[in-house]
Every structure is written in structure tokens, then in C-alpha cells.
Amino acid sequence: MHRKIWTLAAVFAFLNPWICAHAAEKPVLNGEKAQAEAARFLADLIRIDTQDPPGNESRVAQYLQGVLKDAGVEAELLETVPGRASIVARLKGDGSKRPLLLMGHEDVVPVDRSRWTVDPFAAIERDGLIYGRGASDDKAMVAANLEVFLQLKRLQVPLARDVIFLSEASEEMSSPAGMKTVVERYWDKLDCEFALNEGGGSLIENGKIKYMGVGTSEKLPRGAKLEATGSSGHGSIPRVDNAVVHLAAAVQKAGTWETPARLNETTSEFFQRLATISPPEEAAWYRDVLNPKVQEQLRVKKPQYYSMLRTSVVPTMLSAGIKSNVIPPSAEATLDIRALPDEDLAKFRETLAGVINDPQVKVVAEDATYSMVPAPPSRLHTEMFDALERAQKEVAPEAITLPLMGTGATDSSFLRAHGVQAYGIGVPKTEDEARTVHGNDERIEVKQLGIFVRFEFSAVTAVAARK
Ligand SMILES: [Zn+2]
Incomplete structure (x- = not known):
């Protein structure tokens, strides 16, 4: 029944966009067509292999530029590193409110083909699911953003704010091609009040959406190394200052430390x-x-x-030694530290050194030149957050909205550091599907992509359309 109403409304909208946009209470989306088109965009994007490294994201940027051009929107490539362009486009509002940015990243993590049951870059559709690297992270977001952006243009929705479309390079492997550089060089093209990005997690249980997660904050990844030193020597003679033994004890203490x-x-x-x-x-x-x-x-x-x-400390890599009968003069462990947004990391490392309490072991901060930056959480109960919550009630009335702090990290930190209220959203997934993100047989349900597009369109028009 609902489907018929949408279809009729969409035909009406197509025939007379002005009436739709001005006289109707809200711009109306043809949900079925939007889902099919978004799924086509997603399949096209998956087929462009952007495993990072090396990324080669310019090919995605050129694809997006072509689609936007066909719809009459000029887009600009932002190529900070050759072959690794980001892309930005803008729909103008009347300027009465500050812009809204829709973003998603072009690159994907590498695949281990031997563990996939399908070609990871063929965008195979099977039982209502699209398979492929990036199906979820993050090409579904790019496809949905593109669809919402194009619909605003086609339906000629009168805008109070500019709506900016951004697809950025190198999110997965922090590098000079990524968001840090894009924000530094092109802030005037991105400056906005609100942003929608990956970083939400919405769960499907027993075929129903249980909650739609809206990311308002995330932990800050800041690795550290434990460097142990001791005297080198013959493996037949035990030494009390053996670096391997001291490192092992330090790793044990760091890995079991119950942080506050x-x-x-x-x-x-x-x-x-x-x-x-x-x-x-x-x-x-x-x-x-x-x-x-x-x-x-x-x-x-x-x-x-x-x-x-809490700020978490997880040992992830160990290295020491060159031969079984040689005591090495040093040994090293890598810690994945994920800090709460308000953590004082220098102080935290000092406390960790105190927990380890061994003069032979040093705690050394890892280089974070291109990594995410410290940023305050985005606020709950802003115009954007409220619109997302209302959109959730429209598309999944049985669910609730959960504000999330991600334990992982996204490019939102670079925006939040500029005072932007950035929110993470994402296509609803089952727990099984969620496990395939960065894993094998990554996939999402086409129907959920359609629901997500309606959700995003509703929230975007609520904050950006002229009342
Ligand atoms: Zn991602």
C-alpha cells in the first residue's frame, strides 16, 4: 500500500517538481527507484578496485564526477597525491543556514581472495545481498550519499543550507592523500555546521531493525611501543636483564591493566x-x-x-631476536591504544609506565602525523540529531535511536576538531553481516540500503530544505 502512494507521489513530483517542493509538506522520494539506483551505484563502486594501499581512488572520483555531470552538477577533484583524488560537489541553498556535508570514503581495505566465496570486486548479488569489498565500508555510504544528493537536485528541493557531497581518499590507511590534508588545504570547500559520515551501527535482529546507531563521538587511536633493552649474549647463559623477559612481563602488565x-x-x-x-x-x-x-x-x-x-590498551605485535641461541639486546611490543575523547594521552602513557614499573622498558608514542586528531564529541539533541531520530521513527518505527561512541575511528574527527557537529550513520546490518566489514564476503542487504537511503533523505531534507 505504501509503495503505491510513493509511486503516485513520485510521478506527481516528476511532472511538477515545483509544486512538490513548495506545496507538499515534505519532498517525496520514490523509494523503489531510489533503492534500485543506489544499488547500481554501489555495484559500480565495488567494481572499481580501491584497495588501500595503493588506493588509486581517482578512478572512483572520476566515476562520481561523471554521474554528477549527467545530473547537471559540476564536481571538483581534489588531488593531493597523484592518482588519489577526493571529490567535492555542492548544491546551493539560500544561505540562511550553514551547510550540511554528506561524506563517505573511496578506498577499501585489502582482501585475502582465498577466503572469499565470490570475486570481491564483481559486486555479485545473491539472495538479496550485494557482495564485495566495500559493500558496507564505505561504498554503501558513498552510494547512498550520491543518491540523496541527486534526488535533492532532481526534485529541485529548495534549500536553506548548501548541501555538500564529499567522497574522500585514503581513510583506511592514514596517508597524505587523506582527510587531514583535504581539510587543511580545502577547508573553504567543506566548511559546514553538520556532517553525516560513516560511524553509525544499526542492528537487525530477527529480521527487524532493533536500533539505529548515530555516532556522536569516537575513541582516538594512538598506538604506542614498549621498548625493552638489556645486554646481549650467548643463549646458553641466562641473564637477569634479558630484554625478552622484561618485555614479556611488561606486555602482561599492560594487557591486563584495568584502566579507569x-x-x-x-x-x-x-x-x-x-x-x-x-x-x-x-x-x-x-x-x-x-x-x-x-x-x-x-x-x-x-x-x-x-x-x-575506558581508554583501552591491547598488545598486538611482538618482535625480538635474530637466532635461537642469541640473547637480543632489545625487544619491542606494539600496543593499540584507543583513547576516550577527553584523555590526556601523555599523562596516560606516564601512568602506564608506572604500571609496568621497569626501568628497562620505555613507553614510546607512535607517530600519528596523518592519523585522526583529538576532537570533542558532537552534541546530542541538535537539529541534525533530532532529524535523524525522527527519520528513524519513519523508516523503522519499532526501533530506537542509540547515540554511539565508536571504538574505531573515522574521518569525522577532522571535522569535529573544526567545530562541526558530525554524526555517524550506516546501513542496518545483522550481526553476521557486520562481522564481514574488513573481513571476508563483505555484504549488505539491498533492501536495507533502500531503507537507509529513505532514512538519510528524510533527515537531510528536514535540516536542509527551506521550510
Ligand atoms: Zn570506513
Whole structure:
């Protein structure tokens, strides 16, 4: 029934966009056509291999430029590194409000082809799912952004704010081609009040959307190294200052250190709302998350939530030695440290050194030249956040909106550092589908891509269309 209403409204809109835009309460999208077109964009994008490194993102930028040109929109390539262009385009508003930016990244993480059951760059559609590297991260976002942007143009929606389309290079491997450089060089082309980006997580359970996650903040990745030194010598003679032994003890202490837990505005709201849709035992945890007994439960059973409450320290790489009978003079471990947005990292590393408490082991900060930058969380209950929540109620009335703090990182940090209220959203996925992101057989459901496009279009028009 709904489908017929959309179709009629869309025909009406096609025949007379002006009437649609001005007389109707809200611009109306032909959901079915928009889904089919977004799915076609996604398939085209997957077929352009942008494994990073080396990325070669300019080919995606050129594809997008062509599609936009066909719709009468001039787009500009921002090529900070040869062959690795980002792309930006703009629909003008009347200037009464500051711009809204829609962004998604062009590059994807590499694949291990031997572990895929389909060609990762063929965009195979099977049982209503599109398979391919980037199907979720992040070409679905790029395809949806493109679809929403084109619909605003075609339906001639009168805009109060400029709507900017951006697809950026090198998000997956921080490099000079990425968002840091783009923001530094081209801020005048991106300056905005609100942004929508990846970084949300929406869950499908038993065929229904359980929640739509809106990312308002994320942890800051800041690796560190543990460098142990000792005297070198023959493997037949044990030495008390053996660097390998000292490193092993330090890794053990760092990896089991229960770092302090605390809540912020986003995580407080997250756990409160999560309690309302969780089974009784879990709901009781979420209402009392800082309780040390609850922390123990979360550490084992919900490590994702455990991580959301603290700066986390995870040893991930070890290296030492050249031969079994040689005691090496040094040994090194890499720690993946993910900091809460308000963490003082220099102080944190000092505390970690105190926990390790070994003069033979140094804690050294890793180079973060092109990595994400410290940024304040985006606020809850802004015009944009409220519009996303209302859009969620439209497309998935049975669900709730959950504000999220991501334990991973996105390019939103570069915008938040400029005062932009940036929100992470994403195509709803089952837990199984979510596990394929950066994994094998990455895939999303075409129907959910369609729902996501309607969701995004609704939220975008609510904040950007002239009232
Ligand atoms: Zn991504």
C-alpha cells in the first residue's frame, strides 16, 4: 500500500517538481527507484578496485564526477597525491543556514581472495545481498550519499543550507592523500555546521531493525611501543636483564591493566537507552555499568561495551631476536591504544609506565602525523540529531535511536576538531553481516540500503530544505 502512494507521489513530483517542493509538506522520494539506483551505484563502486594501499581512488572520483555531470552538477577533484583524488560537489541553498556535508570514503581495505566465496570486486548479488569489498565500508555510504544528493537536485528541493557531497581518499590507511590534508588545504570547500559520515551501527535482529546507531563521538587511536633493552649474549647463559623477559612481563602488565572507567554524555545516554531494549539481566548491567562487578561481566561477555567505558590498551605485535641461541639486546611490543575523547594521552602513557614499573622498558608514542586528531564529541539533541531520530521513527518505527561512541575511528574527527557537529550513520546490518566489514564476503542487504537511503533523505531534507 505504501509503495503505491510513493509511486503516485513520485510521478506527481516528476511532472511538477515545483509544486512538490513548495506545496507538499515534505519532498517525496520514490523509494523503489531510489533503492534500485543506489544499488547500481554501489555495484559500480565495488567494481572499481580501491584497495588501500595503493588506493588509486581517482578512478572512483572520476566515476562520481561523471554521474554528477549527467545530473547537471559540476564536481571538483581534489588531488593531493597523484592518482588519489577526493571529490567535492555542492548544491546551493539560500544561505540562511550553514551547510550540511554528506561524506563517505573511496578506498577499501585489502582482501585475502582465498577466503572469499565470490570475486570481491564483481559486486555479485545473491539472495538479496550485494557482495564485495566495500559493500558496507564505505561504498554503501558513498552510494547512498550520491543518491540523496541527486534526488535533492532532481526534485529541485529548495534549500536553506548548501548541501555538500564529499567522497574522500585514503581513510583506511592514514596517508597524505587523506582527510587531514583535504581539510587543511580545502577547508573553504567543506566548511559546514553538520556532517553525516560513516560511524553509525544499526542492528537487525530477527529480521527487524532493533536500533539505529548515530555516532556522536569516537575513541582516538594512538598506538604506542614498549621498548625493552638489556645486554646481549650467548643463549646458553641466562641473564637477569634479558630484554625478552622484561618485555614479556611488561606486555602482561599492560594487557591486563584495568584502566579507569568513566561515562560521557554519549555513553551515558547509550547505556540508558540500551537498557530499554535488552533482556532483564543485561538491562540491569547497563543501568549500573560503572559497578566493578558489572565491569567484570562486560570484560568477558561484552568486550565492545567494556571498551566504550575506558581508554583501552591491547598488545598486538611482538618482535625480538635474530637466532635461537642469541640473547637480543632489545625487544619491542606494539600496543593499540584507543583513547576516550577527553584523555590526556601523555599523562596516560606516564601512568602506564608506572604500571609496568621497569626501568628497562620505555613507553614510546607512535607517530600519528596523518592519523585522526583529538576532537570533542558532537552534541546530542541538535537539529541534525533530532532529524535523524525522527527519520528513524519513519523508516523503522519499532526501533530506537542509540547515540554511539565508536571504538574505531573515522574521518569525522577532522571535522569535529573544526567545530562541526558530525554524526555517524550506516546501513542496518545483522550481526553476521557486520562481522564481514574488513573481513571476508563483505555484504549488505539491498533492501536495507533502500531503507537507509529513505532514512538519510528524510533527515537531510528536514535540516536542509527551506521550510
Ligand atoms: Zn570506513
